[in-house]
Amino acid sequence: MFLSVICAALTACGGANTESEKAPGTEESTPAQQASTTDKKEVNSNPSYDPNRGEGKFKHVDISPGLIGAMADNGKKIADVKCGSCHKMTEEKLVGPGWIGVTKRYTAEWIMNFVTNTDEMLNKDPKAQAQLEICLVRMPNQNLSDDDARALYEYMRKNDGIK
Amino acid sequence: MNKFRYVLVLGATALAIGINSCKPKNAVSAVTGDASSKAYVAPGKYDEFYNFLSGGFSGQMSVYGLPSGRLLRVIPVFSVDPEKGYGYSEETKPMLNTSHGVVPWDDLHHPELSQTNGEIDGRWIFGNANNTPRVARIDLSTFRTAEIIELPNSGGNHSSPFITENTEYVIAGTRFSVPPDNSNGDVAINTYKQNFKGYISFISVGKEDGKMDIAFQLECPGVNFDLSHAGKGKSHGWFFFSCYNTEQANTLLEVNASQRDKDFIMAVNWKKAEEYLKAGKGKKVAAKYAHNTYSEKTHSATSEIRTEVTVLDTRELKDICYFIPCPKSPHGCDVDPSGEYIVGSGKLAALIPVFSFDKIQKAIADKAYEGDFEGIPVIKYDAALYGEVKKPGLGPLHTEFDGKGNAYTSMFVSSEVVKWNIKDLKVLDRAQTYYSVGHLCVPGGDSRKPNPKYMIAYNKITKDRYLPTGPELAQSAQLFDISGEKMQLILDFPTIGEPHYAQAVAADVIKNRSVKFYKIDENANPYVSKGEGTTKVVREGNKVHVYMTSIRSHFSPDNIEGVRMGDEVYFHVTNLEQDWDVPHGFAIKGAINAELLIMPGETQTLKWVPDRVGIFPMYCTDFCSALHQEMQGYVRISPAGSSVPLMFSTGKNQPVAEAPKAK
Numbered sequence: 001m002f003l004s005v006i007c008a009a010l011t012a013c014g015g016a017n018t019e020s021e022k023a024p025g026t027e028e029s030t031p032a033q034q035a036s037t038t039d040k041k042e043v044n045s046n047p048s049y050d051p052n053r054g055e056g057k058f059k060h061v062d063i064s065p066g067l068i069g070a071m072a073d074n075g076k077k078i079a080d081v082k083c084g085s086c087h088k089m090t091e092e093k094l095v096g097p098g099w100i101g102v103t104k105r106y107t108a109e110w111i112m113n114f115v116t117n118t119d120e121m122l123n124k125d126p127k128a129q130a131q132l133e134i135c136l137v138r139m140p141n142q143n144l145s146d147d148d149a150r151a152l153y154e155y156m157r158k159n160d161g162i163k
Numbered sequence: 164m165n166k167f168r169y170v171l172v173l174g175a176t177a178l179a180i181g182i183n184s185c186k187p188k189n190a191v192s193a194v195t196g197d198a199s200s201k202a203y204v205a206p207g208k209y210d211e212f213y214n215f216l217s218g219g220f221s222g223q224m225s226v227y228g229l230p231s232g233r234l235l236r237v238i239p240v241f242s243v244d245p246e247k248g249y250g251y252s253e254e255t256k257p258m259l260n261t262s263h264g265v266v267p268w269d270d271l272h273h274p275e276l277s278q279t280n281g282e283i284d285g286r287w288i289f290g291n292a293n294n295t296p297r298v299a300r301i302d303l304s305t306f307r308t309a310e311i312i313e314l315p316n317s318g319g320n321h322s323s324p325f326i327t328e329n330t331e332y333v334i335a336g337t338r339f340s341v342p343p344d345n346s347n348g349d350v351a352i353n354t355y356k357q358n359f360k361g362y363i364s365f366i367s368v369g370k371e372d373g374k375m376d377i378a379f380q381l382e383c384p385g386v387n388f389d390l391s392h393a394g395k396g397k398s399h400g401w402f403f404f405s406c407y408n409t410e411q412a413n414t415l416l417e418v419n420a421s422q423r424d425k426d427f428i429m430a431v432n433w434k435k436a437e438e439y440l441k442a443g444k445g446k447k448v449a450a451k452y453a454h455n456t457y458s459e460k461t462h463s464a465t466s467e468i469r470t471e472v473t474v475l476d477t478r479e480l481k482d483i484c485y486f487i488p489c490p491k492s493p494h495g496c497d498v499d500p501s502g503e504y505i506v507g508s509g510k511l512a513a514l515i516p517v518f519s520f521d522k523i524q525k526a527i528a529d530k531a532y533e534g535d536f537e538g539i540p541v542i543k544y545d546a547a548l549y550g551e552v553k554k555p556g557l558g559p560l561h562t563e564f565d566g567k568g569n570a571y572t573s574m575f576v577s578s579e580v581v582k583w584n585i586k587d588l589k590v591l592d593r594a595q596t597y598y599s600v601g602h603l604c605v606p607g608g609d610s611r612k613p614n615p616k617y618m619i620a621y622n623k624i625t626k627d628r629y630l631p632t633g634p635e636l637a638q639s640a641q642l643f644d645i646s647g648e649k650m651q652l653i654l655d656f657p658t659i660g661e662p663h664y665a666q667a668v669a670a671d672v673i674k675n676r677s678v679k680f681y682k683i684d685e686n687a688n689p690y691v692s693k694g695e696g697t698t699k700v701v702r703e704g705n706k707v708h709v710y711m712t713s714i715r716s717h718f719s720p721d722n723i724e725g726v727r728m729g730d731e732v733y734f735h736v737t738n739l740e741q742d743w744d745v746p747h748g749f750a751i752k753g754a755i756n757a758e759l760l761i762m763p764g765e766t767q768t769l770k771w772v773p774d775r776v777g778i779f780p781m782y783c784t785d786f787c788s789a790l791h792q793e794m795q796g797y798v799r800i801s802p803a804g805s806s807v808p809l810m811f812s813t814g815k816n817q818p819v820a821e822a823p824k825a826k
Binding site for chain 1: 680682683684693694695696697712714715716717719739740741742745788789790814
C-alpha cells in the first residue's frame, strides 16, 4: 500500500521504464525501479513505442462508423460498477478526468490498452503520465476482460455522440 | 504440548543441563561460516518453502517463508483479530460461535496440511483448538479460515488435527477425559474411573469442497489422549494415539499420572470402525456443537448448532482398539513414511521405543495379549516392539522423518535434536537447540514423501537469544540444513505466540493457486453495493443500514446526517477495487468494536452504536494511495427524536454561505 504513494510521487517525473527486472509476481514496479526513472527526463526513449496505440494486447481494433447499441449498454453496466466512482460522463474531473470527448482525444487501441494494462501504461506512456501528474492517484487496474474493454469503449463513443 | 506441564519440568531442565554432558555451548559457536548465505533470500525474491506455524496460545496460525524466516502472514483462526476485523465484523462473528456462545480466543497447537496419496496437496491446512474443542479448516487459496467444527464429548482437543493419507478424516482426540455430554455431569471429580470417558472424533472431509462433518466418535476408556498420527501405505486404515494418565488420576497429575512404568500407544482400526458404522452399530446420541462455515460468495459466515452425533462403543465392539504398552507417559506418536514404524516418545523415558506395524498385526492375530485395560486388549510390549533407541537424550518428544531412512527426535530436557537411523536404531548426530525444543518440522516430514532439505526446531525458551523485551520473551524457531550427514544450524527467528507444531511445503504446491481479489460481479453479500450509483442509507426502525463503497481514494457516501441517538448503524462497505493488494480499511471514532479490512471485491459490515450527539469522523485505515489521508468522511449524530432528515452524499454537500456579519 505504501508503495502506491512512492509510485505516485515519483512517476510525476517518470520517463520510459527500461528496467526489466521486476519483483516476482507483482504488477507494480518496485520502488527501486521508480527511483531509477526519476533522473531520466527524456520521454519515450524507446523508439519502438507507439504513443498513439499505447502498450498492451490491442494492436488494431475495428470500429464501425455507427454505434453498437447493445454493446454500449453493456459498457454502461460495467462502468457503473467499476469506473463510476472516479469518472463522470461530463467534462468534470472527479478523481480521474471526465469522459466527455475521450474518444476524440485517444484512439480505441490506446484506451483499451490503458484500461486493461494500466500499470505498465502508467509507467511508460507520456500521456498517461501527464494525466497522473494532474490526478495524483494511479488509476486502479479493474481487471476488465477484453470484451469489457471493448464494451466500455462503445459506451464512451455513445457518450461522445456517436449514433 | 502442554505449556503448563513444561513450566513445571523447567526446574528439572536446569538440573539436567548441569549434570548432562550435552550442555549447550556458547550460542554463537554453534553457527558455522556459510550459515548466513544458506538462509539468505535476496530482497524481491521468493522463499523456497511455506512454513505454517501454530500460534499456540495466540489462537492463530502464522506463515513464514523458508529459508529466510520472514513472516508473511498471520491467519486468524480461533482468536479475534482486530487488525483484520476477524470476529468483529458482522460477517465473521459467526465463525467463533460455539455451544457456549462466541468464544473469542483459543489455543492452536497443531497445523496439518491436507494430503492426497500421502503427499501434501496444498489445498487446505487444519488446526486444532485445545481449550474449547474445535477443528478449523483454512483454505490455502485465500489463507483464510473457511470452516470450524466444535467437538462434543471432549475436553481439550490436543491429539488433533492429524489426517489420513487421502484426507478422508481429520482426527480429534480428547486430552481431558470428561463425563459424556448427554450424561449427568454433576458427579464427584474423584469418580474419574467410573464416570469419565475418552472420546475420539473422526471428522470426514469432503473430497471436493473440504466440508467437515463428524462421521462418528469412538468412546474409549478415560485416559489422556496426547498426540496421534495416521498409518500410511501398508498401515493406511489405522490410527495411532499416545495415551498418558492411564493411572486415571484426577489431581496432581505431575506426580499421580507418572506412576506407571508404561502407558499406552492406542492402535485404532478405523476401517473396522467404518464397517461397524455401516452395519448400524453406531448409537445416535444427543449432543450440542457448532458448525461454522465461511462463504467466499456471500463473504459471510453462518453458524449452525447440531444436536446429534454417532458413537461407537469400543468396549462392546472389540476389534477396533488395541493398547500397546509404551514407556513413561508417551507424548509424540509418529509414523515413518513407509507406514511400518510407529515411534512412541515417552517424555520421561531414557529410550525411544519403535513399534512394528507388521508385528502388531501378528500379535493381534495370535492374541499375544498381556491382559486388558478397561475391556480393551493390551498387546505384549515385546510382541509389538521393533526395537529401542538407547540413550537418545533426555525427554524425547517428537519425531519427523527425512524419507531416507532417518528420524529426527526432539529432546526437551536436554535441548537437542537427535538424528537416528530407523533400521539399526543407532544415533547418527546431535544438534543443540536454544532452548527446550518441542516439535520439529521437516517439509512433508509426517507424510509419505518428505522433502528433506531443512529441519526446523520450535523452542519454548529463548532466554539470551534476542534483545531483552521485559519479562516476556519471544519463542523461536531454529532452522537446520539437513541436506548433509550432519545437521547444521543456519538461522534463528522469533515467532508469534507459541510455535507449537508446524508444517512446511514447497512454495510451488501453493503459490500459484493464490486468489488475488474477489470478483465484484460474483459478490453475493446481501448488502453489496455494485457501483457508487447503488450506494444508499436506509432506515429500518432504529437500524440504519449504510450501503457504502470504497475505491482509491474516497467513500460513497462520505457525509451522512439524520442518524439519531438510539440508532444502531451498520456500515456495509464494499471495496470496488479489482486489483491485487488493494484492501481498504474502515474505522469510525468511538466504535467499541474494531476496524474493517476489506479485500478488493468484498463486502464487510461494521456495527456501530453511537453513544453521544456530535460529528463522528470515519476514515480508511489501510494506506491506499497518495490521497489516502483524504479518504475520510463524517457522520452527524442528532439527539433521539430529532427531525434532521436522513441524507447522504459524496461531493455534493456544498458549504453554506457565511452569514453576513452584523455591524
